Amino acid sequence: MSRFRCTLTVLGVCSSETLAGEGGMLSKEENDLLTCIGSGTPGGEWIRRYWQPAALSEEVAAGGAPLPLRLLGEDLVLFRDETGEPGLLDIHCAHRGADLSYGRLEDGGIRCIYHGWLYDRSGRCLDQPGEPVGSTFHDRIRQTAYSCIERSGVIFAYLGPGEPPLFPAYDFLTAPDECVTATKYFQDCNYLQGNEGNFDPQHLSFLHRLISTTPDDFRNAIQSTDKSPTIDPVETEFGMQLYAVRKVDDNQNFVKVRSFVMPGASLVDSRGDGCYHSDWHVPIDDTHHWKYSIAYKRTGLDREADLALRKRPAEADYTLKRNRANRYLQSREKMQTDTYIGMGRDFIIHDTWATEGEGPIYDRSSEHLGYTDRGIIILRNLMLAGIRAVQEGRDPLGVVRDPARNHFPDVLARDDMVPSNVPWRFHWRRQSVEGEPASAAASAATR
Ligand code: FES
Ligand SMILES: [Fe+2]
Structure with missing residues (x-):
């Protein structure tokens, strides 16, 4: 019997010890529960409780x-x-x-x-x-x-019933205009595939690897060298934080922390310049979705340059120039000289290839989850718990109605070199108690 399998009921939530092993799959019913978002479906009723x-x-x-x-x-x-x-x-x-x-x-x-x-x-x-x-x-x-x-x-x-909840006061949704940009990309598959791809940081060692890069690109070097990071997911009041820890030497680790905000926003930091992206996967229907991408930098962005860069992979209608119809313009030659996968350098293309390739609605009854998929297990459990809460007449996790609770200093995405003797879960918090609010300290960590 798989150690990942939710066996109690359709809405059973795996206990944390099931994260330790390998295996894993979902039943057809569980897969439908997580992927179908039409009005009146359990997943549809759940996701409608959020803005x-x-x-x-x-x-x-x-x-x-x-x-x-x-x-x-x-x-x-x-x-x-x-x-x-x-x-x-x-x-x-x-x-x-x-x-x-x-x-x-x-x-x-x-x-x-x-x-x-x-x-x-x-x-x-x-x-x-x-x-x-x-x-x-x-x-x-x-x-x-x-x-x-x-x-x-x-x-x-x-789109839900009753009084809308408070609009969530995440930094990237309350920042002044000069600190944010927004665009979106069409995705030809179910939205959960996008969310799951964002909580699988081991793929940085392969999918996003650059073969030709500058000597100072230490992130690519570390990620290409340590292909088996420690994956440490932590449940929070908004969803999840996930730490990916790669050993640099006996004295330090390279740690990336990302956040999952219910029901579908993933905060990821891929540039190391104090800017993070909130990638929000929103169902168009069961087999298509938009990936909204909001860039946020506390100290301000060059908005014109940022948008030019981030709109580059897409047409004016937000469909991607490299797509399934043209096989993402993969080049065998570039696989030897430029990037590991030969599809250019825009991460959005890499991730889209991965998630669209799983099919319109990925059949999770035949997958085999491993250690690196710990974040994906947590993500599914959070969704199942949310669906159950709605069925029981309660607000799901992340819905806020009390203004005093509409405050999220730990919704962040950062990376940093962390001394080996410092627990990574406390690295950014430690900085916060030494002078700055947690989110500000986290922003400062990679400036
Ligand atoms: S006014 Fe008659 S269909 Fe809209
Ligand atoms: Fe990715």
Whole structure:
């Protein structure tokens, strides 16, 4: 019997000792539970308890065309009314189902161009030109509408029931404009494959390895040399921190810490310049998703240069130039001279190749998890616990309603050389008690 297998119930959560061994797989039912996000499914009800990226701010200019989009399997239209505030409605008009994304933006909302019904951002029907004068029919019409908040270049939406939770005050969502940039990439597979790829730091030794690099690229050198890092996941009040520890010599380790924020944001640091990326995998439907990527640097970014670099792998519509259709333009020659996998130097391409190759919805009933997959086990357990919480009528982990708890100094991603005699879990905390808040100290660690 596998030591990883959740055997108690469909919603059973593996105990921590099951992390120690090798093996592992999920049943078909467990896999469905984790990957299906349609309305009414257990996973869909769970993920709807959180604010989700719905679009980049740049996709809906003030006064510009409404944006048709698909989010969590729902077809919606995003628009800005005359005040510039975003509204997110069911794309099909409540009258007879016409497509509202072709509508006119006027008179305080979006007007369907079929018979002229007008809706505001809250879904109220303000006008029905064809109804008799004095009719109150419009008062009884409600277009499905979802709350929106715009932060860090992204428009977020809440698609769940009841009062939305507090908008989470992570550093990358509360920072001034000069400290953040945002873009996104199309991913042709289920969103969980993206999340799992972010919590598998051993792949840095292979998938992202550079063959030709500069002598001062010590990260690539260490990761290429120590291919068997210690993997140390820690559950937190927001999700998980995961430490990957590679031995440099008898006196020091190279430690990378990354954070998983429920339900789908992975904070990773790959540049070592005090900047981290929050890679937020958001389901379009069960077999496609967007990878939103918000870059954050506490001391400020060269936003133009950063965006030019991060948009380079993608077309204007956010699909990737290297993709499955062109076999990611893999070059056998470059595999000898440039990078280990011969697909260029953009990590987004490497990761996309890995996760899309697993299939539209990866069948986890045939996998064989090993030691390096410890973070993935924790991630799945957190999701299963969240699904169970929603089924029992409770808020899942990471949903915050108390302003006093909307504070997350440990949501971070950093790397550093850590003395061998210092426990890595306390390295950044130790710096914080010596002068700076934890997150600020962590930012300073690699500057
Ligand atoms: S279908 Fe939209 S107004 Fe008739
Ligand atoms: Fe990666």
